[in-house]
Amino acid sequence: MKNLTPFRLSLAGLALxxxxxxxxxxxxxxxxxxxxxGFNGFGFLGTINWSLGNLYANPVHQHGYLVPPGxxxxxxxxxxxxxxxxFLAILFAVPISIxxxxxxxxxxxxxxxxxxxxxxxxxxxxxxxxxGLWGIFVLVPLIAHVIGxxxxxTLGFIPFFNMNNSTGSxxxxxxxxxxxxxxxTPIIATTLYDALNQVPRELRESAYALGATxxxxxxxxxxxxVRVTLIGAIVLALGRALGETMAVLMxxxxxxxxxxxxxxxxxxxxxxxxxxxxxxxxxxxxEMAVKSLAEIALVLFLITVIVNAAARLLARGTVRVAQL
Amino acid sequence: xxxxxxxxxxxxxxxxxxxxxxxxxxMGVARAASVTLTETGSxxxxxxxxxxxxxxxxxxxxxxxxxxxxxxxxxxxQAISGLVQIGASDAYMSDAQLKQHPDILNIPLAISAQAIxxxxxxxxxxxxxxxxxxxxxxxTGKITxxxxxAIEKLNPGVALPNHKIIPVHRTDxxxxxxxxxxxxxxxxxxxxxxxxxxxxxSWPAVPGGLGAQxxxxxxxxxxxxxxxxxxxxxxxxxEVSRAHLGKAMLENRAGHFVLPTAQTISAAAGELVSKTPAxxxxxxxxxxxxxxxxxxxxxxxxxxxxxxxAETANAVKALLTWASNEGNNPQYLKQVEFMALPxxxxxxxxxxxxxxxx
Numbered sequence: 001m002k003n004l005t006p007f008r009l010s011l012a013g014l015a016l017x018x019x020x021x022x023x024x025x026x027x028x029x030x031x032x033x034x035x036x037x038g039f040n041g042f043g044f045l046g047t048i049n050w051s052l053g054n055l056y057a058n059p060v061h062q063h064g065y066l067v068p069p070g071x072x073x074x075x076x077x078x079x080x081x082x083x084x085x086x087f088l089a090i091l092f093a094v095p096i097s098i099x100x101x102x103x104x105x106x107x108x109x110x111x112x113x114x115x116x117x118x119x120x121x122x123x124x125x126x127x128x129x130x131x132g133l134w135g136i137f138v139l140v141p142l143i144a145h146v147i148g149x150x151x152x153x154t155l156g157f158i159p160f161f162n163m164n165n166s167t168g169s170x171x172x173x174x175x176x177x178x179x180x181x182x183x184x185t186p187i188i189a190t191t192l193y194d195a196l197n198q199v200p201r202e203l204r205e206s207a208y209a210l211g212a213t214x215x216x217x218x219x220x221x222x223x224x225x226v227r228v229t230l231i232g233a234i235v236l237a238l239g240r241a242l243g244e245t246m247a248v249l250m251x252x253x254x255x256x257x258x259x260x261x262x263x264x265x266x267x268x269x270x271x272x273x274x275x276x277x278x279x280x281x282x283x284x285x286x287e288m289a290v291k292s293l294a295e296i297a298l299v300l301f302l303i304t305v306i307v308n309a310a311a312r313l314l315a316r317g318t319v320r321v322a323q324l
Numbered sequence: 325x326x327x328x329x330x331x332x333x334x335x336x337x338x339x340x341x342x343x344x345x346x347x348x349x350x351m352g353v354a355r356a357a358s359v360t361l362t363e364t365g366s367x368x369x370x371x372x373x374x375x376x377x378x379x380x381x382x383x384x385x386x387x388x389x390x391x392x393x394x395x396x397x398x399x400x401x402q403a404i405s406g407l408v409q410i411g412a413s414d415a416y417m418s419d420a421q422l423k424q425h426p427d428i429l430n431i432p433l434a435i436s437a438q439a440i441x442x443x444x445x446x447x448x449x450x451x452x453x454x455x456x457x458x459x460x461x462x463x464t465g466k467i468t469x470x471x472x473x474a475i476e477k478l479n480p481g482v483a484l485p486n487h488k489i490i491p492v493h494r495t496d497x498x499x500x501x502x503x504x505x506x507x508x509x510x511x512x513x514x515x516x517x518x519x520x521x522x523x524x525x526s527w528p529a530v531p532g533g534l535g536a537q538x539x540x541x542x543x544x545x546x547x548x549x550x551x552x553x554x555x556x557x558x559x560x561x562x563e564v565s566r567a568h569l570g571k572a573m574l575e576n577r578a579g580h581f582v583l584p585t586a587q588t589i590s591a592a593a594g595e596l597v598s599k600t601p602a603x604x605x606x607x608x609x610x611x612x613x614x615x616x617x618x619x620x621x622x623x624x625x626x627x628x629x630x631x632x633x634a635e636t637a638n639a640v641k642a643l644l645t646w647a648s649n650e651g652n653n654p655q656y657l658k659q660v661e662f663m664a665l666p667x668x669x670x671x672x673x674x675x676x677x678x679x680x681x682x
Contacts, residue, residue: 051526254495254535
């Protein structure tokens, strides 16, 4: 019992605030959306039609629940939009991040290293709405007039990469993924850079001494050493991408009632959709609309947890393989 | 180093927050007699409130008004919960919502209208003629090309391009979506039966369609996308004409094609003034009359008749009375292209304002 010092107790209390808040959020989301979970059933996850119904007519009884006439809540399109845009963003961000971190840690001229690192870190603190504005005024026209046509010209024989099968407006999956990739690249790059700096000097020197080239040292010695950190950074970045709201809302083209057929098709992500629908949902006298939005938040939370857990398992797996 | 920076940032923010708090307390002491009213809601009304507040505060030194543009649904919800005294909304409350909250008043402050704009290279200086059924066809994906026979029939002699139409809609909840979908519902039975109207509707999946965020997002989507069409509040008239976008003549209930002008908007309002009920909740969309522009609406203040105390109630009454009278002066309304309320509506509003009590 001598361990129960006031200092220790107060530290434990502080440490419990975050887990407590997490439990409180999950508890709130579950109880608040309970009616919606009952009304929507599993169709919520498996259908793509979303309608708040006629909010100006009197609510009607449907399956024992009071809802606006015509209301149906299916979020498959938003789940697909969220996962697709986040995974594409990771796909773009990881090679760039590895290259950036490698350059900064190994090849950057000593006097440039500090300012370059600072610039990369600076990108991480740019507010997401700024990325959104840049997306609307620079990236979206660029996709519409340069990137899109170029991809269509080279890969257009695959329907997914053919811009002519979409609006051709630049707003959509690709714009959202690129904006997300820009936002998460500094997270991965700076974490990786810090880890690369921790790699013992002896390790790379002995690799060089054995006659390894720069490329072999980078891919054969450095990267495997920081593998776990890299996966951790990707998980962190993925969490950020899955939950990003404002920037995505501004460039995604706000798709409703359909799945993205091409790289250029408008999408909606779950986080962005909650924000864009909330104002109208507040007018629903039966409150089913707001509760269904809370249910989306709950599903988004669960998806984030699952993705996290999967990545952690993956990380543990690679460590074991490395030890063999 | 990164850690240091973020720590310093947090510390700075806290210092700033503390300063704001202290300043706020100081002001509270200095102006002990004053009442602060908070307005939130419609982003279409937000610029008008910002124009109104300085002259109003000058005329009523004891009252301070803070404004915020958050969206009509938020305005209604926060006025009901008592978080704000004045909720601004482009849409009136539904019967069901009013039944749950019988103390809430819907008070018109001005009349707004909506234009249908498009970006048709070479044709933006021409006013194309469009009707509700044609727009419904475009927004349901039944009419996909600009040279569709249905559009050509309305515009004989115009060389319409053989190009895919990009219908743009709002992704956020919006009074503009409310009156646009009302125009389609009232003019096109198939739209009324399938999509209906609301501040957000379940837009049919049109492969070439596009969603945009807010009126600025609509203007930007039109600018960037030749062959796109969108509905935009007339407050954005300046941005739309700066971008050299086209403006459509719309078919009204009488079958005539009209542009949104002071004359056609007043004509439409004039038709429905006598039908406006005592609680002033009425749609002005698709009004009868040869000259009536079909997409206009009252902009509402959503107010709880029961205020926490007499001072607040009197301040709310003063603001609403000022807004619907002095505030309807063209010198204010012209800046956002709104129209003044007709005299008989001001009388109805005065009756409603009189119900506000502490």
